[in-house]
Amino acid sequence: MxxxxxxxxxxxxxxxxxxxxxxxxxxxxxxxxxxxxxxxxxxxxxxxxxxxxxxxxxxxxxxxxxxxxxxxxxxxxxxxxxxxxxxxxxxxxxxxxxxxxxxxxxxxxxxxxxxxxxxxxxxxxxxxxxxxxxxxxxxxxxxxxxxxxxxxxxxxxxxxxxxxxxxxxxxxxxxxxxxxxxxxxxxxxxxxxxxxxxxxxxxxxxxxxxxxxxxxxxxxxxxxxxxxxxxxxxxxxxxxxFAHPDAPELKERFFHFSTDAIAGLKGEANRQCGTTNISSFQSLTAHVWRCITRASRLPPDQISSCYMNANNRGRLEPPVPPEYYGNMVTPLRTAATVGELLDRGPGWAARQLHATVAEHNDAKLRKWNEEWIKNPHMYHLGRMFDPCNIMMWSSPRFNMYGNEFGLGKAVALRGGQGNKFDGKVSGYPGRDGGGSIDLEICLSPEKMAVLEDDAEFMTAVTVS
Known part of the structure; x- marks a missing residue:
């Protein structure tokens, strides 16, 4: 060779x-x-x-x-x-x-x-x-x-x-x-x-x-x-x-979801739930949570968790201005057994995510701070490497492609190796705007191969 x-x-x-x-x-x-x-x-x-x-x-x-x-x-x-x-x-x-x-x-x-x-x-x-x-x-x-x-x-x-x-x-x-x-x-x-x-x-x-x-x-x-x-x-x-855990072996791939594809996911999730309250990103997150969980081939009674980062600036009372410079995020956990997550459909999963976000309020934020000061704890990278979970980071709402530096519009956005683990998903705005979203998905090579063969997942992907 x-x-x-x-x-x-x-x-x-x-x-x-x-x-x-x-x-x-x-x-x-x-x-x-x-x-x-x-x-x-x-x-x-x-x-x-x-x-x-x-x-x-x-x-x-x-x-x-x-x-x-x-x-x-x-x-x-x-x-x-x-x-x-x-x-x-x-x-x-x-x-x-x-x-x-x-x-x-x-x-x-x-x-x-x-x-x-x-x-x-x-x-x-x-x-x-x-x-x-x-x-x-x-x-x-x-x-x-x-x-x-x-x-x-x-x-x-x-x-x-x-x-x-x-x-x-x-x-x-x-x-x-x-x-x-x-x-x-x-x-x-x-x-x-x-x-x-x-x-x-x-x-x-x-x-x-x-x-x-x-x-x-x-x-x-x-x-x-x-x-x-x-x-x-x-x-x-x-x-x-502050240990430095070894980085896992991962495949990282970008998947593009067009405005129409996301509208379709949102419409179907709301139709299944008989509501109009479920957001585009909650619908997309539910879709990804179910498909990655299916690719993980976990037993039906295994608990699978989906974490979404919530911006707390507008949830505090009085609210903190958007220009607040510091950390104002909380990872919100929604959990379900693999069986109910896969059997009950994307609308059910999206409704669980929506309920978790809706319950995140000023009282909970202040309670979290009070408890943390009494008993401080840290986010640990090693605990994020749970193959049963996925975590949604970043946000397609951020103005990423508006940074031009006299060079015109960027052709792509990329991230470094920091905070990468099996089940990490980062949401970015699509380059062409209009509500399209790019997802950077990090998975083990075995799970990525199964996800790429998942017809339900790939049908919603416009360009990858």
Missing amino acids: VPRPPLPSVRLISDCFIKPHRLPPQSNHPLHLPPWDLVMLPIHYIQRGLLFPLPPRRLDPGFDRPAFIHSFLDKLKRSLSSTLAHFYPLTGRLATLKRTEPPFYTVFVDCTNSLGARFIHASLDMTLADVLSPKYVPAVVGSFFDHDQAVNHDGHDQSLLSAQVTELADGLFIGLSMNHVVGDGSSFWHFFNSWSEIFQAQEKGTADVVQLSRPPILTRWFPENHPGPVSLPYTNDPSSF
């Missing part, structure tokens, strides 16, 4: 650290973190990025590509520095304060002893087609992001934000890795959108100081009866809380 040639690898060209020209006075004080932030300490950074084609004229042999890239990187760094002035916690590092009396251990963001956010320039001898054409996401895509397999607790020593620009033969990939303790998916895309907004403004000749259309709200939300800081259940060796 002729050995396969080694896969191309990403080559580091340069890296540096970026800070704003001036940090606000409040950056001199510790930014204490509430439970919804601290619970994220053991999981991976958020890693998302956009793939842009280079305009045809910039592929012309006579075009001065090195000069273009140098100018483009300078503009990215300038706009990143300006954006960080609005999102100053991303310039910091995590720090732990230890005391001899309660609270014994508190983690906060320290912006006074930090180099800033990291900025990386890299290259890869591949084309856009090499990245997008394979059925499964190529492993090299993980190299488009910094902080590979780092957990959020590593933010004590590593940057809380890292931007990597990877040159391809005919395109560019802009990837962000953000510490999940500092913010959730809403916060991640708020920052990405703001960076693009400032880049575009500076391209038009606007001064470095740009007034954002949606300034972030950086003051952290704490329960009224416990304004912080919050004590953590450390011992002298916190390694058991």
